[in-house]
Amino acid sequence: MDRKTFVLDTNVLLHDPDSVTQFGNNDVVIPLGVLEELDTMKKYRDELAKNARAVLRYFDSLKDIGKGDLHEGVELPSGTVIRIQLEIKTNYSQNYALSLTSFNYKILMAAYFLYEKGEIVTIVSKDLTMRVKAKAMGLEATDYENKKFSFDSIYRGLKKILLPKHDIDIFYKDGSVKVEERDFYPNEYCIMTSPENSSAVGKYNPIKKQLVSLMQMPTSIWGIHPLNVEQRCALDLLLRDDVKLVTLVGPAGTGKTLLALAVALRKVFDEGIYSRILVSRPIVPLGRDIGYLPGLKEEKLLHWMQPIYDNLEFLCDAAHQEPNETLRYVMDSKKLEMEAVTYIRGRTLPKMFMIIDEAQNLTPHEVKTVISRAGTDTKVVLTGDPTQIDNPYLDKDSNGLTYVIGRFKEYKIFGHMYMEKTERSELAALAAEVM
Numbered sequence: 472m473d474r475k476t477f478v479l480d481t482n483v484l485l486h487d488p489d490s491v492t493q494f495g496n497n498d499v500v501i502p503l504g505v506l507e508e509l510d511t512m513k514k515y516r517d518e519l520a521k522n523a524r525a526v527l528r529y530f531d532s533l534k535d536i537g538k539g540d541l542h543e544g545v546e547l548p549s550g551t552v553i554r555i556q557l558e559i560k561t562n563y564s565q566n567y568a569l570s571l572t573s574f575n576y577k578i579l580m581a582a583y584f585l586y587e588k589g590e591i592v593t594i595v596s597k598d599l600t601m602r603v604k605a606k607a608m609g610l611e612a613t614d615y616e617n618k619k620f621s622f623d624s625i626y627r628g629l630k631k632i633l634l635p636k637h638d639i640d641i642f643y644k645d646g647s648v649k650v651e652e653r654d655f656y657p658n659e660y661c662i663m664t665s666p667e668n669s670s671a672v673g674k675y676n677p678i679k680k681q682l683v684s685l686m687q688m689p690t691s692i693w694g695i696h697p698l699n700v701e702q703r704c705a706l707d708l709l710l711r712d713d714v715k716l717v718t719l720v721g722p723a724g725t726g727k728t729l730l731a732l733a734v735a736l737r738k739v740f741d742e743g744i745y746s747r748i749l750v751s752r753p754i755v756p757l758g759r760d761i762g763y764l765p766g767l768k769e770e771k772l773l774h775w776m777q778p779i780y781d782n783l784e785f786l787c788d789a790a791h792q793e794p795n796e797t798l799r800y801v802m803d804s805k806k807l808e809m810e811a812v813t814y815i816r817g818r819t820l821p822k823m824f825m826i827i828d829e830a831q832n833l834t835p836h837e838v839k840t841v842i843s844r845a846g847t848d849t850k851v852v853l854t855g856d857p858t859q860i861d862n863p864y865l866d867k868d869s870n871g872l873t874y875v876i877g878r879f880k881e882y883k884i885f886g887h888m889y890m891e892k893t894e895r896s897e898l899a900a901l902a903a904e905v906m
Contacts, residue, residue: 473591476500478556478582480596481508481574482864483615486834488525490595493617496550500585501530503557504577517813518837530555560584575601582610597864615869618835620877622857622867628887629660629704636665642673646684650675658714658886660704672700674707677883686710693733694789701890702726708886709734709852712744715884716842718830718876719854724895727854728828729782735824735852736786739806745824745850746806750779751841753812753832753862776809779828783807812841821846830872831855832862838871 476498483490484505491499512523533545533553544554559580578594582605586592593611596602605612632653642648642663655661655675661682664670673682685707688697697703701721708717709731719727738744787801788794801807812833827833827841830853838853845851853875857867867873879885893900 474498476585476590476592478502478578478585478592478594479505480578480594480598480601481505482597483595484509484526485512485519485522486597486615486864486869487618487836488522488529490615490617491526491529491553492547492549492551494551498544498552498554498590500554500556500581502559502578502581503555504574504581506530506555507577508574518816518834518840521816522836556581556585558584560587575604579604579608579610583608586610597869618874619869620873622873625873625876625889626656626659626880626887627889628658629662629701629889630655631662631664634663634665636667636669639663639665639669639671642671642682642684647676647679647681648673649680650682651680656880657883658708660707660888662700672703674704689737693736693786694791695729695733695786698726698894699892701888701892702730702894705730705888705890706734708888711886712738712850713884714886715845715850716875716879717850717852717885718872718879718887719852719890720856720872720876720887721890722856722858722893724893724899725890726894727890728778728826729785731826731852731854732779732782733786735826736801738824738850740801740804745848746822747824748807749810749815749820749823749825750776750807750828751810751812751815751826752776752779752828753830753837779809812837815844816840818844819846820844820849822848823850825849825851827851827853829855830875831857831860831867831870832865833871834862834865835869835871835874838875842875 474497477494478500479490509523509527512520513527514520530541533541536545536547539545541553541555542557544552546552559577560583561580582592582594593613594602594605595613595615597615602612602614638648655677657675657677659675661673661675662670663673663682672685674685676683685703688706692706697706705719708714719731721727732750735748739746739748783801784794784798787797791797812827823846825845830838833841842851853872855872857870857873860866860870862870876887880887
C-alpha cells in the first residue's frame with residue numbers, strides 16, 4: 472500500500488501533543504509555519520502554551536528516539552516518518568485568495584508543494600475554514616479523529632428494562648435482583664418496569680451481577696431534594712465514596728452543578744469525609760486571558776465563578792435560617808477553594824472533592840491533566856453540556872467531557888448520568904425544549 476503524507480495543522484498538535492505518533496506507517500509532515508506558530512505560543516502560561524512547549528521538546532528529542540534527522544525525516548520504531556517541511560509553493564492561482572503573511576498560507580502552500588511532487592497528501596486540521604480552503608485547492612483534508620466519541624450515541628448512565636412483576640417484588644423485598652446476560656456497565660442505573668405497571672430503580676453491581684437498591688437518601692442535602700429519577704441517580708453517584716470519578720451531562724437547569732456542590736458541602740462540612748472542596752472552570756475568554764485583567768487572582772476569577780457563587784448562595788439560603796451567616800462561614804472556613812483550570816496543573820490534590828464545571832470546554836489532554844491531579848481519597852466530578860461549547864477547536868464529539876465518558880464507562884470507579892429534564896423553572900424548561 473502506498474505511503475500517505477499527513478500535513479498537520481498547529482491546532483492538531485495543541486489539541487493532542489501526541490498526535491504525531493498516531494498515523495501508523497505513513498509520513499507526518501510539520502510545515503515550518505507550524506513550528507513558527509508553536510514558537511510564538513510557547514512563551515505564554517496557559518494550557519495551550521504548555522502543549523506547544525511539549526511538542527517542541529518532543530521534536531528536539533527525536534534525534535534520540537528514531538533514525539535520521541528532522542529535515543530528511545526521522546523514522547520511528549512504529550514506521551512513522553516525521554519531517555519538517557521548509558519548502559512551500561510560491562506561485563499559485565490568485566483565485567485562492569490567501570494572505571501571504573498568515574500561518575495558514577504557509578501550511579497550505581507546504582502541502583501543495585508536496586502534492587505537486589506526487590505525494591498522497593492529506594491536511595489534518597481542527598479548523599473547518601482551513602479544511603474548506605484545502606479542499607478548494609484540490610487537497611484532501613480531514614479533522615483529527617483520534618480521541619473522539621460520538622456524543623449522540625454516548626453511554627447515558629440510565630436505561631429501562633422490562634421485568635416480570637415477581638422480579639420487581641423480589642427487588643423490593645431483598646434490595647437486589649439478579650439480571651443475567653444483560654448488557655450493563657458498572658454503576659449503570661436502571662428503571663425496571665413490569666406489564667402490571669410495577670416499577671423500581673436500581674444500580675448495577677458488576678461483581679454480584681445484580682441490580683441493587685440506591686443508597687438511603689439523607690433527609691436533606693443542604694436544603695435540596697431530587698426532583699426526578701435522573702437527579703436521584705446523580706445524587707446516589709455523588710454520595711458514593713467508592714465512585715471516584717463522576718460525570719454529569721445535560722442542558723442548563725438540570726441541576727448538575729447544584730447537586731454536585733450540595734453533596735460537596737455535605738461531605739466536607741457535615742461529614743468530614745473530604746478535607747476541602749475545589750471548584751474550577753475552564754477560562755475560555757473571547758480575547759485575552761484572565762492574566763490581563765486587573766486585580767488579584769480572586770478578583771479576576773469572580774466573573775468566571777459567578778454561577779458557582781449563585782449556586783452557593785441558593786444552597787445556604789435553602790439549608791439554613793441565617794443564609795448570610797452560613798455563606799460567610801463557608802467562605803471564611805478555607806475549606807472552599809475556587810481555581811481556574813489553568814492553575815491546577817502541577818498540583819497534587821489529596822482528600823478533596825473536586826468539581827470541574829463546564830468541562831466540555833476542555834480538550835481530552837486537558838481533562839487528563841486535571842484528573843491526574845487527584846490524590847489519595849479524592850473524588851472528581853465533571854459537569855457540562857457538550858452541545859454548548861465555546862472552544863473554537865472542539866465539538867460535541869471531540870471535547871474532553873465526552874471523551875472521559877467514552878473511555879471510563881467500563882470501570883467500576885466511574886459513574887455517569889445524562890440529565891435531560893430541566894428543573895430550574897417552567898420558563899427555563901420551555902426554553903430548553905423549544906429554542
